[in-house]
Amino acid sequence: MPEFSSLETGQVVAQREFPVTRDSLVRYAGASGDFNPIHYRDDVASQVGLPGVLAHGMLTMGISIQPVISWLSGSGEVVDYSVRFTKPVVVPASGEALVNVVATVAALDEENSKARIDLTTSFEGNTVLGKAQAWVQF
Amino acid sequence: MLNPEIQGKRYPRTRPYTVGLEKLREFSAATFGNTADGFVVPPTFPIAIQEHSLSLVIADPEAGLDFSRVVHGEQRFIYERQLVPGDELTSELEVASVKSLGGNHMVTFNTEIFDKQDKLVCTAISTLVVRGEDA
Numbered sequence: 690m691p692e693f694s695s696l697e698t699g700q701v702v703a704q705r706e707f708p709v710t711r712d713s714l715v716r717y718a719g720a721s722g723d724f725n726p727i728h729y730r731d732d733v734a735s736q737v738g739l740p741g742v743l744a745h746g747m748l749t750m751g752i753s754i755q756p757v758i759s760w761l762s763g764s765g766e767v768v769d770y771s772v773r774f775t776k777p778v779v780v781p782a783s784g785e786a787l788v789n790v791v792a793t794v795a796a797l798d799e800e801n802s803k804a805r806i807d808l809t810t811s812f813e814g815n816t817v818l819g820k821a822q823a824w825v826q827f
Numbered sequence: 828m829l830n831p832e833i834q835g836k837r838y839p840r841t842r843p844y845t846v847g848l849e850k851l852r853e854f855s856a857a858t859f860g861n862t863a864d865g866f867v868v869p870p871t872f873p874i875a876i877q878e879h880s881l882s883l884v885i886a887d888p889e890a891g892l893d894f895s896r897v898v899h900g901e902q903r904f905i906y907e908r909q910l911v912p913g914d915e916l917t918s919e920l921e922v923a924s925v926k927s928l929g930g931n932h933m934v935t936f937n938t939e940i941f942d943k944q945d946k947l948v949c950t951a952i953s954t955l956v957v958r959g960e961d962a
Contacts, residue, residue, distance in 0.1 A: 707859050720850075720857035721875055737895070746899040751858030751871040758860065758867050767870045771903035771952075823870075 690764045693802045693827035696794050702806065703756035703792040708785040709744055709778060717748045731782065744778040744786065749817060753790050753810045757823055760792065765827040768803070773819035778812045788812050795822070802827040829932045829957045830891045831925045838887070838920045841879040843943070846872075848912035868910045874902070877938045877951040880920035884936070890922075892934070892957065900933060901954035907947050915943040923952070930959035 691702065714728050723745055726733040734742045750772050757767065780786045788810060795807040808821035852862045855869045884890050910916075923935040938951040 713857070713859075717857040720854045722878060747871055747874050747902065748858065750902060751854075751860075751869060754870050755858065755860050758870075763867075766867075766909060767906065769903070769905050770870050771901070773901045774899050 690762050691760060692764065693797075693804065696797060696804055698794055698797060700794045701791060702794060703760040703790075705756040705759075705790055707752050707755075707788045707790070709748070709752070709780055709788050710785045711742070711780055711782060714742070714744060714748070714780055717745055717751075721745070721747060723747065740777070741779040741781070744780050744788075746774040749774070749778055749788065749810060750821075752788060753808045753818060753821055754823060756790050757792050757806055757808070757825070761825065765804075765825040767823050768826045769824040770822070772808075772821040774817075775819040776812070776815055776817040778817055786812060788817075828891050829893075829925065829934060830889060831927070831932070833884075833887075833890050833922045833934075834925045836890075836922045838880060838883040841876075841883070841918045843915040843917050844876055844879065846910055846912055846914040846916060851910075851912060870904060870906070871902075872910060873904055873940055873949045873951050876916050876918050876940050876949075877920075877936075877953060880918045880938045881936065881953070884920065884922075896958045898956045898958065899953070900956045901935075901952075903952040905950045905952070907949060910948065914948070916948065917941050918951075932957040932959070 718724050791809040792806050796805040804825050806823045810818045854872050856862050858869050918938050918940045920936050920938045923937045926933045935954045940949045942948050
């Protein structure tokens, strides 16, 4: 279980790869209530000029925080979480889109025992989220 | 066409949404999270509450928000406390800003989410990019 006092800026605290499939998108649509068809229908996605069916941005955001939650295992909680959506994750009809997340300690607020964890979320070698930051209260 | 005049507009409080344990578990599974007993409430779950407030904007003829032209630009959640199953949540949305950017609009919504005691639980801040008619 991580302790605030042992954290160092620049330290990679978690890393995980997520296989995102069409099944994942349908499951997320149901759980979130976001049934925009660009997230499950190829014909609709191409009609509006997209390179393919895209993962919901909010799914990518939701996935990206999971390695932090696992790493924390209850020793702290996320009090602020923000991202910019910079590139889409295209999910093929069969097979999977591999989304990789690396979580790094970016800043420490010693006075309040808070740490800013920056997330690097990438797909096919490109970062898909910008300024993905989570403040954790220990 | 998005109406820039809606900057500062506040939408009415939504009706209460009761947070269900199995709904949280389903959402956690859908975001590749843990589902065992005592699992952590997924931090992005308040998007489901924000959605109810956002639907008021989409239904508002004055706003002119064409959702088929919308791309999600940014999202932030500031948590006052973690959600728990059984919470009865309402939300209230304010149009924080509308900016024009080369034929596109960027609109930022601040949605405050309250519990049954009317205490702030979470603020969800969403920036949408609305593509212009000729973009």
